[in-house]
Amino acid sequence: MAGGPVFAGKGGREYPGNLTPYVLATCIVAAMGGLIFGYDIGISGGVTSMPMFLKRFFPDVYRKQTADTSTNQYCKFDSVPLTLFTSSLYLAALLSSLVASTVTRKFGRRLSMLSGGVVFCAGAIINASARNVAMLIIGRILLGFGIGFANQSVPLYLSEMAPYRYRGALNIGFQLSITVGILIANVLNYFFANIHNWGWRLSLGGAMVPAIIITIGAILLPDTPNSLIERGKKDEAIAKLKRIRGVDDVTDEFNDLVVASDTSKLVEHPWRNLLERKYRPHLTMAIAIPFFQQLTGINVIMFYAPVLFKTIGFKENASLMSAVITGGVNMVATLVSIYGVDKWGRRFLFLEGGAQMLICQIVVTICIGLKFGVTGEVSSLPEWYAIVVVLFICIYVAGFAWSWGPLGWLVPSEIFPLEIRSAAQSITVSVNMFFTFVIAQIFLNMLCHLKFGLFIFFAFFVVVMSLFIYFFLPETKGIPIEEMSMVWKNHWYWGRYIPNDDASNGLSALEMGISKEPVKPVY
Template identity: 30%
Template structure:
């Protein structure tokens, strides 16, 4: 039975050959490799931190700069990627991002000090930021409306798989060498191999981008309508010519979008741009990266050893992968808004419970909370349920919405602003958690719970359902 492109445009649905779903899946997987590198590049440094501090006799703040420089680069890369994608195309932007990942992996693996490592990490961050913009925009623009949510969710799946593979790779390399500080294959120190391990997926990403079609929305915007028509025949079938006309009406082919195109409304930017910015920032303000960056604090407080805490972190990343698969299965059936609402409710309850448990827990002589018995088990369950609720809702659905919610003529540029805000929020949450921890974990998780409550209000009040809608109707 062929797939049917069933969209609310008033025209008769067009049958799609069965082979097209597989074709779109392959194209989307190539684009989502940027998401894999996004997760991999930001996480691979975790296994190298101890070895870097020992080899370079680094102070805490210099080491912190090396770790966080990727986040700074990501914000810059995200801000720049929209203009580059609108000027040179989505696939060329992927190739540029691939080059940045390759340079970063090589430079980081060959680093002779933490100062030049920080530069190479910043270069990788530029690639991460670019990938975080171009992948959701491209997938939204190339996918049929009835598959768009599932295919766009591949971005988040690729991110969490990238995180898992980086952690697993670091563990395997360190175990093979005996330590991240020990010599590995060919006498090269193990931590250098951890950075080099990013080379194969970075090269594959660039090669893949050479063989996938350009976005038809970009092609129409550049006046290359015959090329767009060829791509759209695989998506729209016989209605491709009328789709070209629709796209032409929604873009201005003689004008490359600039920041001035985003201005409007009472608060300086178009309302839809503000909604995208707040949506992206809330994804971070609910504290998800605290669970992944600082999870050992939680698990050791519950009573687990450092080794077991690392194992639990890996298990948590697997949980995140599995729940993202749930989102892929239901985002085009249930819709984007219901998933966000359910996720917000679950996150608010679980984070609120964690805030209560840590806020009322007794402390040891060093001031750390101690959870014993039922309280420790409850916190462990609550933290994993929190990851579950985030994993099928705000994790993947935010990227789906950011890729499709903006009008054609400003999509890439508006998405770049929202993605930059997301990276700034990521940096802010990650940088402030140690200070909040000093005040008390109860306060920290209480703030994230408050953000989850606000995310519920925001989703109900400001998010419009986009399931099954054509991009030209946004």
Template identity: 30%
Template sequence: MTDAGLSRISGRVIGIAIAAALGGFLFGYDTSVINGAVDALAADFDLGAGLKGFSVSIALLGAALGAWFAGSIANRWGRVPVMLLAAVLFFVSSILSGLAFSVWDLMIWRAVGGIGVGAASVIAPAYIAEVSPARIRGRLGSLQQLAIVLGIFAALLTNALLAATSGGAAETFWLGIETWRWMFIAEAVPAVVYGVMSLRLPESPRYLVRKGDYDKASQVLLDFSGEPDVNLKIQQIKDSLNLEKRESMADLLGPALGLKPIVWVGVLLSVFQQFVGINVIFYYSTTLWRSVGFDENSALLTSVITSVTNIVVTIVAILLVDRVGRKALLLAGSVLMTISLGVMALAFSFATTAADGSVALEGAWSIIALIAANLFVVGFGTTWGPVVWVLLGEMFPNRIRASALAVAAAAQWVANFAISTTFPWLSGISLTLAYGLYAAFSALSFFFVWRRVRETKGMELESMDDR
């Protein structure tokens, strides 16, 4: 094939990978939009610390549910229909969360949006891995994380702009609706874009082979993946899928505490990705920076700056993942996160607590905490953020990919829920305890990767096994 032909095919596969990764954008937007709204809605609905934490994290339970069922739905109906379903759920959740008349009403619609988040978190990395050539699969798989951090940035920036324009998240804005409600409603726009883009995507060739539609699978492989021998690739996919046996959750069972070892690796990668506490930064950062002396607008702006940092380092990760490899990046990230979280724990040991329970950092320690938090974002954003999604999309054998990814993603959302729900309680005891705990998990993640994670750089999906 000529260089021009390869360039055309690469452009096509990059295009559909970007479109699929828009689910990651909504994933990031939906899980971070609560950041700027949480204090205002807590005051509006008169929430205590426990209910405030649950209102933040309820979407994560919905995400665990969506992730769990997304694999079986994708195997039955295809990858693209799951994307369309997620777009609809995002849209409904955004509008009705913004119009909620009670905290219970809000939590229901946040959970609905969470189901869409969970489904998108499973289907985007699986789809991207299944349409991508091995030589650039890592970079294309990293687009999922880039889309997530862009979604986080868009949510934080939208929140900051709305709050600055209206005078605060609790203030009344357009049509007599409070600003924090508009923060949720604004998500309807990218939800519509995602739905429209999903309608234009080709189905995954590996799903088409599973359903016996070899002609369409061949066309997708030829047009988008640039396979030099389509018939050989179809046969390899057929062999790896073991078509005589229909995929089910039972295929994940094995001798290691009930699951295949490779499934446990995926589950623990997901759990460690959340137990380092990254989403504490993105869910509670506005509240956190107000505690170190920033006013609401400055705290929102600082959260946006942190998000921009995350975008930049994710782009760096995209450039490195197919060169350096997955395992080396994870190990380096574990070291950097452990150091930065340890410094944050130390900084907050010098904090003072006011009579109302608010925490304040003064002098140099406030700057040290800010630098350490952004260093943590750098460490996560260049390594564990994108690389875990790349690995989850490619590390499982074809026959169990969707189901195994669903289990791993569900575990990730449960872990995210646990961390997000317990942070207000832990921080009420001691921020040093909270960040010290996350630092300990970061250190443990290094040894887990060293012993259990194998390199997948440059490997064909058909060569993945159950080990």
């Protein structure tokens, strides 16, 4: 039998296995599903700051930028149709993620990813050839359907394929792909903005490239052993598990997966079962984590970075370059999370990132407030002042990129039992998309009315979410995905929701020898 690290399983058994080149390559390809989400996040703000795009589709906003010099800086982009262009995608993603749950469970993770890639590609084609706002919105809705399928299936795929000791790092590959997509979009916006009449078409049409990548990847990828067992393909599943782990003896892990699958089949209505008391911790995290992730204010920066920088006094190309800089910081900082998530733990990164974002939001509030006041009547920022604003926004982005960004997808995807996994992941994606839609739809209006106080609004939620993590999220580092229930049983608060008889499927395994050390309550 091939050598490698051994992983503790149920009843004191050990799961032998390696981080094989096969599983590494598989997870890298699957993680590229994040490119479509990232590309869209990055492309939206840049396109909506391009004069030719605004002149063609949103002439009222264009006039504010050019003719109406009296408009205060905070309100120059306040337009319901403009924000609907951005936010309609996320409403569509919310709806499609609910459908994706059934597809992912019954037909496998790969088909869900494939569906997302094909539909996203169709939306990109329609947007690139748009003649009116209606075509733009239709294209955005199709993009949203694609993102809903991809975001539902990719994190689950990664969590199920990865050896649990490396699960955090491999799963965060999804977030890394998102940041790469954002950076590529920002760079393309910077160059395409100089193409006078149709640069925006190239930016929007470029979304076809990541869509083709995930489509081809989904065709070539294997399905996860969990999914194969769930669909009754046990012979294929055990062969796949051997190849993934790089060893011949996978009996213990395979048997545990079969038991988990058999248990899940007893659940006739996973959506209804989510409301059961014993799943209260999981449902809470499925809702709270994506909710707080959006209320950090990060999408204000990523959606509207060029718009925001232009609003606070940067020229057009300078605002696009500032977005490129923040996109680069976002990508590099995500690598820190990949390195540290399985070393330092989820809770440490959550809390450190929250503190960092809070400090930066306070500093940016002071900087913008001192310069613009409540009237917003100022034409530009001194160069040194603008550098300070960009610097602290970059530090803020870095804090998000190694904490709430990747962990907002990782933690929900690894904590759900198989019997509710697809349904619960759909809840996570739906909540994420709903609040992304809300923030995208109301941000420019909030900026117009709250002015620099908008950053204080988000800073308040950073405080609340950090306290939530400190008291209610247990550490999930190094816990096998099929034994995650033990962290809830030993939590000071959530333990009361886990019945003792249910604990015997994994929780009481602590008493059967999973760990030689006593397990302390976690916070």
